[in-house]
Amino acid sequence: MRPNAKGRRAAHARALLTAVQDADPDVQGVGYFQRLVERREGEKLLDFLEGRLARNAAPFWLHQAWHFGRFAAREGWLAAHVATHAAAGPVRDFVRAECAFGSGDHEAALSALAAFLQEGEMAGWQRPRLLAAESLRRLGRREEAVRLFAAVLGQRPWDAGLWRTLHDLALDVDRARAALPGSLAVCLYSWNKAEPLAGTLEALLPAVSGAHGSGAHGSGVHGAGDVLVVLLDNGSTDETPEVARAFADRMGERFASVRLPVNVGAAGARNWLSALPQVMARDFVCFLDDDALLPPDAFGLLGAAVATHPEAFVWGAKVVDAAAPQIVQHAGQHLLLDEEGFRVDNPQAREPDRGRLDMLAPCTTVTGCCHLFRAAELRAGGGFDIRLSPSQYDDLERDVRRGIQGGFAVCQGHLAVRHLKSSGAASRVERAAAANAAGNRLKLQALHPAAEVARLIAADLRRQEDDLAAKATRLAATLPELTPALKTLEALTALEEPWTR
Structure with missing residues (x-):
């Protein structure tokens, strides 16, 4: 990113907000609205937007209702x-x-989009056609989806994500x-977290009980053969030991547990x-x-x-909200660099899931919610940095460290892992977690100089361009x-200055 780009963006945002405020005095409630967004208070946020629109359906509030209503995916909202x-x-x-799609009624979505799929002026609206193609895909009408995606791509040849998702x-x-x-x-x-842990282990059982796959496109459960499940109880004071004993009884020798007297944090637990x-004796560790x-x-x-990518140092997944799977929490991510240091680009935070992240592709980092390593990689590449304890960014730091050393990550975007988000946490706990995350961000910046990160970003860009070229050609x-x-x-x-930059 060029110097001062962030400053120019901020100036443009201030100018835009000023113009909107002049046109719509009702936008003065934006401060309260932003606090609701930051606190993730979804119910209050939607109620607030309903009230604003009832009084004054100004463009600013219509835009906010459109954005957050799509994430909420409330039928009829x-x-x-x-x-x-x-x-x-x-x-x-x-x-x-969009409303029908968000509620899972893809036939109704296609019906509403019928005019966009006919010859005429509305056929030039590409976003509705993309939504229709994704509805077709989710209905299992793959050939029709491919044809429609290809028609849109013919009008959007610069759309790198569409090339990749259509390729797959x-x-x-x-x-x-x-x-x-x-x-x-x-x-x-x-x-x-005894209750969610029990649910996680319950869902894991069929995943680790499958037979080896016999073909590239076989049916059934594939991929898990000789599996050992290991649980580290990080000094829990709830029913976690009982959960561990129950699954030990069910899984026998395929389950092992370790109980620590205190919580050593995420990085320490991963290292332990x-x-x-018995873990290092395995070929892979997830x-x-x-x-x-x-x-x-x-x-x-x-x-x-x-x-597909045996040379990667880690393989991850697309992680979605368990209660609202149209919200993608994490997918394959890349880094951006500005005058304040590096940060992770989060494209999934801008749109609800419409299939555009369903791709198997290299990236810079994947989330530690579910990530797979070779055991040899964990030995050779070093552990997770305990300076980023108790949690936050130790998985990112290791990916950045290995990327600087020349490696790369891969996101299996066709694997959707449902993540149970904690709810009802006290605000002071949230503030403590936010403070810890902010502190760890500063540590992360100090651990990796900007020059090293710039080389990592350049290498990642070349890898993305090569991956895109190969997939587009095929x-x-x-x-x-x-x-x-x-x-x-x-x-x-x-x-000379690639469009992808």
Whole structure:
């Protein structure tokens, strides 16, 4: 990023807000609104937006209602509080389609989008067509989805994400399952979360009970063969020991537990687990959060990621909110650098999940909620930095450290891990967690100088461009109608200052 870019963005934002305030005095409530967003108080936020729109359906508040209503995905909410302010026509149709999509009614979404799929002026609206294509995909109408995605891509040849997601759909990458090439230890650590831990272990059972896959696109549960589940009880004072004993009885020799007298934090727990002889005797180690729910074919999907990118140092997943799976908490991430240091780009925070992150692709970092290593990598690459205890960013720091040393991560975006978000936490606990996170961000910046991170970002960009070029070439060979779009893409990436930057 060029110097002062952040300052220019801030100046533009201030100018925009001033203009909006001049046009709409009711926007003065934005301070309270922002506090609701920061506190993640969804119910109050939606109630607040309803009240604002009832008094004054100004563009500012319509935009906020559109954004947060899509994340909430309440059936009828968008239609009742946004579409009612739009004249009958394409905007209202699109809002209704978003509402239906968010509630899982993809047939209704397609019905609302019908006009966008016919010849004429509305066929030029590409975002509704993308939504229709994703509805087709989720209905299992893959060939129709591929054709519509390809038609949109022909009009958007610069859309790197669309090239990748369409590549994986058209070439059945999303269907690929493979056995992990070796034995596996699934490692969890927990502190006073007995109830979600029990749910995590319950969901894990079918994932670790599957047979080895016999083909690239086989059916059933694949990828988990010789598996050991290891739980570290991080000094819990609740029913965690009882949960551990119950699953030891059910799993027998495939389950082991360690109980510590105190909470050593996330980094210390990962390091402790990594040092256990029975863990290091395995070929692969998967760290899994104690409130993460795996699908039955999780290790088949991770096995496919290993088979596709065996040289990566870590393989991760797309992590979604368990209660609202249209909210993606984490996916494959990259770094940005400005005058204040480096930060993680979070594109998933800008849009609810519409399938655009469903790709198997290299990245800089994946979340520690569910990430897979070779045991040899954990030995060679060093552990997790305990200076970032009790939690926050120790997984990111290790990925950055290994990236600076020349490695890269891979996100298996076709694996959706449901994450149980904690609720009802006291505000003082949230403030303490936020303070810890802020402190660890400062430590993270100090651990890795900007010059090293700049080289990492440049290497990641080259890797992204190479990955995109290879996938676009394969996709155009499969779908010849994309040949003109491929030529445009090649021309764009050949520019002296690549468009991807």
